[in-house]
Amino acid sequence: xxxxxxxxxxxxxxxxxxxxxxxxxxxxxxxxxxxxxxxxxxxxxxxxxxxxxxxxxxxxxxxxxxxxxxxxxxxxxxxxxxxxxxxxxxxxxxxxxxxxxxxxxxxxxxxxxxxxxxxxxxxxxxxxxxxxxxxxxxxxxxxxxxxxxxxxxxxxxxxxxxxxxxxxxxxxxxxxxxxxxxxxxxx
Amino acid sequence: xxxxxxxxxxxxxxxxxxxxxxxxxxxxxxxxxxxxxxxxxxxxxxxxxxxxxxxxxxxxxxxxxxxxxxxxxxxxxxxxxxxxxxxxxxxxxxxxxxxxxxxxxxxxxxxxxxxxxxxxxxxxxxxxxxxxxxxxxxxxxxxxxxxxxxxxxxxxxxxxxxxxxxxxxxxxxxxxxxxxxxxxxxx
Ligand SMILES: [Mg+2]
Ligand SMILES: [Mg+2]
Numbered sequence: 001x002x003x004x005x006x007x008x009x010x011x012x013x014x015x016x017x018x019x020x021x022x023x024x025x026x027x028x029x030x031x032x033x034x035x036x037x038x039x040x041x042x043x044x045x046x047x048x049x050x051x052x053x054x055x056x057x058x059x060x061x062x063x064x065x066x067x068x069x070x071x072x073x074x075x076x077x078x079x080x081x082x083x084x085x086x087x088x089x090x091x092x093x094x095x096x097x098x099x100x101x102x103x104x105x106x107x108x109x110x111x112x113x114x115x116x117x118x119x120x121x122x123x124x125x126x127x128x129x130x131x132x133x134x135x136x137x138x139x140x141x142x143x144x145x146x147x148x149x150x151x152x153x154x155x156x157x158x159x160x161x162x163x164x165x166x167x168x169x170x171x172x173x174x175x176x177x178x179x180x181x182x183x184x185x186x187x
Numbered sequence: 188x189x190x191x192x193x194x195x196x197x198x199x200x201x202x203x204x205x206x207x208x209x210x211x212x213x214x215x216x217x218x219x220x221x222x223x224x225x226x227x228x229x230x231x232x233x234x235x236x237x238x239x240x241x242x243x244x245x246x247x248x249x250x251x252x253x254x255x256x257x258x259x260x261x262x263x264x265x266x267x268x269x270x271x272x273x274x275x276x277x278x279x280x281x282x283x284x285x286x287x288x289x290x291x292x293x294x295x296x297x298x299x300x301x302x303x304x305x306x307x308x309x310x311x312x313x314x315x316x317x318x319x320x321x322x323x324x325x326x327x328x329x330x331x332x333x334x335x336x337x338x339x340x341x342x343x344x345x346x347x348x349x350x351x352x353x354x355x356x357x358x359x360x361x362x363x364x365x366x367x368x369x370x371x372x373x374x
Contacts, residue, residue: 028294031294031297033298034291034294034295034298034300036253036254038225038226039225039226039227039228039229040226040229041226042226042227042229042231042244042247044229054248054249055248055249056246056247056248057229057244057246057247057248057249058245058246059243059244059245060229060243060244060247061241061242061243061244062241062242062244066223067223071258072265073265073267073295073298073299073300074298075298075299076265076298076299076300077265077299078259078260078263078264078265080260104221107215107218107221108221108260110218111220111221111260111261111262111263112260112262112263113221113260113263
């Protein structure tokens with residue numbers, strides 16, 4: 001199969017992303033929500049245009065995403081979130097979250113959208129929804145010299161366990177209902 | 188400049204897209220809305236990982252986008268639209284609009300989002316916002332053997348001219364306010 005991927009970059013942290021993609025597909029098919037993974041931005045430098053066949057990109061580079069992994073629409077609400085997975089047991093590092101991603105999420109919050117992190121501790125098989133506000137406390141503490149990771153305990157206390165269902169392995173809309181829509185964070 | 192693009196594909200219909208990107212940047216900076224171009228999806232087949240430097244994508248292919256060009260958040264509303272430009276004077280062809288893009292837009296409409304086309308007749312320097320409903324009439328007619336393009340006249344009658352401003356060359360949020368939010372299409 002010529003199109004088989006050899007792309008380790010794209011496969012990093014693949015399990016959570018794959019589970020969310022499948023969940024989103026289920027949400028789409030069951031007409032609950034329209035939420036998609038944004039494509040990874042790529043800067044194309046060189047392309048071949050062979051006769052009678054598809055253009056072949058010959059040189060390109062991954063770009064840092066300026067926003068988040070996923071966005072879409074649920075019950076009239078704009079949904080925007082970032083997914084992070086770690087093999088650590090005690091904490092998740094803040095190092096691979098970018099400043100402009102956090103700025104983006106602050107904007108989403110300000111303009112009336114629903115924004116959060118989905119964080120998986122893969123060794124414990126536990127996945128949380130962590131709203132932006134408790135995340136920001138740790139993020140801002142880090143910027144003032146605080147710890148460079150968020151403890152699992154903090155996430156367990158300030159986040160919400162996302163239920164696993166066979167059809168929706170990361171059934172996060174259940175939590176969105178409870179926390180943001182019925183819970184009154186969004187009015 | 189090594190990163191200079193030779194990418195004709197990416198430059199196709201570049202003027203409208205560039206003007207919308209600039210407009211979105213202005214909307215973002217002036218805190219009016221958070222709307223971004225979605226990256227073009229690319230299927231990566233082969234990547235080099237040189238020591239001490241960035242991964243180089245050596246073989247990749249453009250994929251058909253399964254959704255639309257732009258989405259985001261405005262005054263709490265989910266916004267999702269497709270931009271099309273033509274050098275024709277009389278009509279815009281339906282040929283480069285994909286079935287799954289239209290299906291996507293129907294879903295956005297159904298779930299309470301605001302969705303539309305931005306269509307530019309570049310020779311006349313006129314840009315319209317065409318809501319989904321009048322577009323669908325022409326789209327469905329085409330599927331039943333009707334014409335394969337939308338006449339300029341039809342767009343002028345059923346769409347709305349988007350004002351040009353120096354800072355917001357395609358000031359479409361003005362039209363979104365009038366048509367969808369204050370105009371009662373969204374309640
Ligand atoms: Mg991620
Ligand atoms: Mg387009």
